[in-house]
Amino acid sequence: MNKNKVYIETYGCQMNLADTEIVLGILGDKGYDLTKSVNDADVVLINTCSIREKAEQRIYGRLGYFKNMKNDKPELIVGILGCMAERLRKDLMEKKSIVDLVVGPDEYRRLPELIDAAYNGDKGIGVKLSRTETYDDIIPHREDGLQAWLSVMRGCDKFCTFCVVPFTRGRERSRAINSVVDEIKQLSQRGFKEVTLLGQNVNSYLDNDKDFADLLSACAEVDRSFRIRFTTSHPQDLSDKLLYTIAGNQNICNYIHLPVQSGSDRILKLMNRTYTIDHYIKLIEKARRIIPGVSFSTDIISGFPTETYEDHVKTLEVMREVKYDGAYMFKYSPREGTKAYRMKDDITEETKSKRLHEIIDLQQQISYQINQTLIGKDEIVLVEGSSRKSDKFFAGRTDTNKVVIFPVNDDIKVGSYVTLKINKATHATLFGDFVEQENVTNNNLALIA
Numbered sequence: 001m002n003k004n005k006v007y008i009e010t011y012g013c014q015m016n017l018a019d020t021e022i023v024l025g026i027l028g029d030k031g032y033d034l035t036k037s038v039n040d041a042d043v044v045l046i047n048t049c050s051i052r053e054k055a056e057q058r059i060y061g062r063l064g065y066f067k068n069m070k071n072d073k074p075e076l077i078v079g080i081l082g083c084m085a086e087r088l089r090k091d092l093m094e095k096k097s098i099v100d101l102v103v104g105p106d107e108y109r110r111l112p113e114l115i116d117a118a119y120n121g122d123k124g125i126g127v128k129l130s131r132t133e134t135y136d137d138i139i140p141h142r143e144d145g146l147q148a149w150l151s152v153m154r155g156c157d158k159f160c161t162f163c164v165v166p167f168t169r170g171r172e173r174s175r176a177i178n179s180v181v182d183e184i185k186q187l188s189q190r191g192f193k194e195v196t197l198l199g200q201n202v203n204s205y206l207d208n209d210k211d212f213a214d215l216l217s218a219c220a221e222v223d224r225s226f227r228i229r230f231t232t233s234h235p236q237d238l239s240d241k242l243l244y245t246i247a248g249n250q251n252i253c254n255y256i257h258l259p260v261q262s263g264s265d266r267i268l269k270l271m272n273r274t275y276t277i278d279h280y281i282k283l284i285e286k287a288r289r290i291i292p293g294v295s296f297s298t299d300i301i302s303g304f305p306t307e308t309y310e311d312h313v314k315t316l317e318v319m320r321e322v323k324y325d326g327a328y329m330f331k332y333s334p335r336e337g338t339k340a341y342r343m344k345d346d347i348t349e350e351t352k353s354k355r356l357h358e359i360i361d362l363q364q365q366i367s368y369q370i371n372q373t374l375i376g377k378d379e380i381v382l383v384e385g386s387s388r389k390s391d392k393f394f395a396g397r398t399d400t401n402k403v404v405i406f407p408v409n410d411d412i413k414v415g416s417y418v419t420l421k422i423n424k425a426t427h428a429t430l431f432g433d434f435v436e437q438e439n440v441t442n443n444n445l446a447l448i449a
């Protein structure tokens, strides 16, 4: 029997989605076929996330399911990839004996060899971290579509005290600018319309003397009808040059994900975030001056060790001051190996939940208020496809990353740009009516404004 069908599930951040495409690119080259049905699979891979305890628990639950499958089909190979592979290699191999393969984020090139080893009854382990691996030359397996992920750098050197990423993904390293630009050319030729450049800390991107702003302008030049997004930015490294580059290129989206984590300088110091709220607010003000209409999203952690009620109130104050368009909000989760893990996790679950709910409620109010101000205004969206709820409606996204729902119309094509007049808004979604088609073509800069 030809054992070559691979099924993969991906958890966690966009980086993992991009890594899954790299993994499938590597396996595709060796003759493996992707299957969408776990029951057809010869090899089951789970690309995992360790960022919070809950993410890992969910994945352990999935492993239990695959264990049952393996009882009926003992020849099935089950492999763990990604951050949990890096963090829990021993535990996974020894205690969770259903796992045949444990492969960390920098060893995916060895997957074919490690799968072969697993077929031969050996355990396939590849968990070395690399200072150089960027998978520059690998062509990721991407389904046809409009939007693509593209990792431009890997790892993180920031060592925020709560975060496991520097341990699971290793040191920062960047892909060559030319290889990124070439990949965007291919995406544009294939009919893609948008790419999100990914890195844990994209502002640290460096290819010889070329920084992230240089990379962004090189990407934006490829095709002016092609949108460029990026994530994640660290408040310490968001340079003026980068802000001017966003402002100067219409197809670089006016949207910055700029995690604040906490509104309290004391907590930020304990988190090793290396900026103060004063610096952060001034940065936001500067960005708004340089890029009119720029939108911001953030990450917030509630209940970091020693967080007082006053610290929590400062977080709410920053949220009110900045008025984020969106936020990803989490309860603090201690991660073994990090510096914060050595601090007492002294905020009770009840307090963490209460504070988190206050943060979520406030963000919903802010998003609602911001979205109300858009009613009656015209917005240009990229038409992404049918809305999730009904095929009588399309969903599109503005430059500032807001989803707009609008009635299907025979003249509107998926992948085109249209102007909509906003007529209704909730905290999460805008609704609009078709105004006109936008003729955005390559090198037609002015029309994406």
Ligand code: 5AD
Binding pocket: 051, 052, 162, 163, 164, 259, 261, 299, 300, 301, 330, 331, 332, 333, 334, 335
């Ligand atoms: N607990 C809670 N949230 C965390 N994050 C990272 N580590 C932790 C943790 N230990 C959040 C941060 C980060 C986002 C990706 O996940 O807000 O920006």
Ligand code: SF4
Binding pocket: 156, 157, 158, 159, 160, 163, 164, 165, 166, 200, 201, 234
């Ligand atoms: Fe983690 Fe901080 Fe690096 Fe982000 S910048 S990946 S939160 S260590």
